[in-house]
Amino acid sequence: MRLVLVGPPGAGKGTQAQFLSEHFAIPHIATGDIFRVNLREGTALGIEAKAYMDSGELVPDSLTNAMVADRLKKSDVANGFLLDGFPRNILQAEVLDAILSQAGTQLDAALELTVESSEIIRRLAGRLICRNCGRTWHLDFDPPSAPGVCNDCGGEIYQREDDNEATVLRRLEIYSEQTEPIVGYYRRQGVLISISAMGEVSEITNRAISALRAAVSN
Ligand code: AMP
DSSP states (O other), X not given: OEEEEEOOTTSSHHHHHHHHHXXXXXXXXXXXXXXXXXXXXXXXXXXXXXXXXXXXXXXXXXXXXXXXXXXXXXGGGTTOEEEESOOOSHHHHHHHHHHHHHTTOOOSEEEEEEOXXXXXXXXXXXXXXXXXXXOEEETTTBOOSSTTBOTTTOOBEEOOTTOSHHHHHHHHHHIIXXXXXHHHHHHHHTOEEEEEOOSOHHHHHHHHHHHHHHHHHO
């Protein structure tokens, strides 16, 4: 299963990616997570990406594409992968196609998660993330038992710096201007699957698994 997840910030890509990568036994590759690890470790890539991430802009394609091309050379992607947060514009989608076609393969599906904009703001406003395992929590809908501590792994829970109102609004603009066109791109390729990402997390996971199974068995 070679899969990309598409959807605005707050659609639940990261949350669903965790379940789907486990279900299909494929690595979850989240470009935002890779940038955040680089930022934390103070690498040259992290330092370069920081200003873009802080303001909600896209990190330049040259950096992002090279990072993804490198990641897709690792042996764990031989039987598939789930890309989360990449591609984010048409050029990145074309680069991904080129990387895959050079490897003699192609995408099986682009799964779009659709969500109402009022819900996006509600989700992002209280979103919390475990620094250790990456599990997402929510201040109101899914709080950890002890504040600041991940129930799953005991790691420290934090709020992303770019989950503030001004940056969220900019990220949403970028999504509709630059990222949404990839929905049409994948529709034209015949690999697009759209599901509603409204409702309970487990309901959405089941919806995604059924839709993917149906699409891939065709
Ligand atoms: P995310 O965790 O996917 O919301 O990504 C956080 C931030 O990382 C984004 O707002 C961008 O600044 C940067 N980023 C993540 N993925 C990409 C990408 N594919 N292209 C450019 N920038 C990205």
